[in-house]
Amino acid sequence: MARIDQFGEDSLGQGRQVRTEPIQQRSAARLSGLLDAAAAVVDEVGFDRITTAMVAERAGASIGTVYRYYPDRVAVLEGLRERAVQRFRQRVAENLQTAKPDTWWEAVDCGITAFVDLYRDEPGFRILHFADRERAQSSTPDQLDSGFFAHQIAGILSQEFGLAGGPDLVFHLEVAVEMADSLLSRAFTWNSQGDERFISECRRIMHDYLVGYYGPAAG
Amino acid sequence: MARIDQFGEDSLGQGRQVRTEPIQQRSAARLSGLLDAAAAVVDEVGFDRITTAMVAERAGASIGTVYRYYPDRVAVLEGLRERAVQRFRQRVAENLQTAKPDTWWEAVDCGITAFVDLYRDEPGFRILHFADRERAQSSTPDQLDSGFFAHQIAGILSQEFGLAGGPDLVFHLEVAVEMADSLLSRAFTWNSQGDERFISECRRIMHDYLVGYYGPAAG
DNA sequence: GCTGACGGAACGGAACTCGATCATGGCTGG
């Protein structure tokens, strides 16, 4: 399962949005504290009412400290989003280790479960769905968009479960990721525990869609 | 086709976000000019970098005029979004009049085509995808969310094409609307004309999903 | 001329900067 382990690792390298890499011990804690604060504030007041002052106060830091690490308000949200992505990938890797899936479908299902669990437990996780289209307008595709996910998943499914790799697989997985993201986000829009109807419908749709191209998930 | 006509009408009543109903002739033009300006600015600088000053300047109006019609910055975006929704519904109604579909699938396909066409031609149409989740966090469901769409479409499909109505139909259509919205938005994220692969895959998925519940689209 | 429409200076608050100050931990000399 070499490939699966790799999926969980931090291959993002902290991204471009951090102004100063933390050198001393305490500042690493500061940085994650800032993100924890941002996550809490996002859940409380919402995505566009968040202020840098709120984040600073919640983290027990000053305004200046926020700007030491992030160039602007939006970058804080992006940092939060990046951490959420990392935690999602880590969770998927853990689930795969635990469940030891025999079929590609079980592996995909692990991904859906990880997403649902994080939506329930991880403060600010809803940021994942939001940020991404807005960024897309101005910048170029990067490691946080659905296409990157699709590549990663394609690697696992073809190497570990023998699905035919190539651009078609990546495309179908990107379509699947987009659909799953929207349906699961919808499940949590009016219901903090997730509307079970949308969640199970999402699983069924993902299954049927992929089976249509790759056949029943044999071992 | 009584129901189809109704779908295209303005049953939204201009919404709550307009401060002052235009009384004089010129001010109606002002109002739509403000929205045109907002649409242009959204396409240029993006959704969260838009400023009231930009909108005013682009519209050849002053700041005060913007606030005469809209209570705040967000309301301008909501107004833009509402107009986009109205135009979408109008376009769907036109397409239905023209195409005179014989089957429910052809009717659904009209909706997809309308959405794609507007994404291509209508400035600021991408706002449709954005605003809706953010509002959801704080307020209650309203006429602009996917559930309301689903209700409208369910009415047409059951009355005009004899699909079994009821909450299941509404639910399936809401799922379909969510998926279509995300896939079509993705089609236009990196490609201003819309990535044809995502568009046609969207049509296929919608078709297969609904056929799975309601059988082949007979006349 | 009355009432609605408009302009833009002024206000308040939030984003962001910057130089003073504090803390850390590697280094050095005993």
Place this chain on the structure above:
DNA sequence: CCAGCCATGATCGAGTTCCGTTCCGTCAGC
């Protein structure tokens, strides 16, 4: 080996700038 020194990273928060919003004086339609 370690005590204390000091270069440099980290923090703070008052100040600045920019932007959303108000408000009232002026202009235009009916």
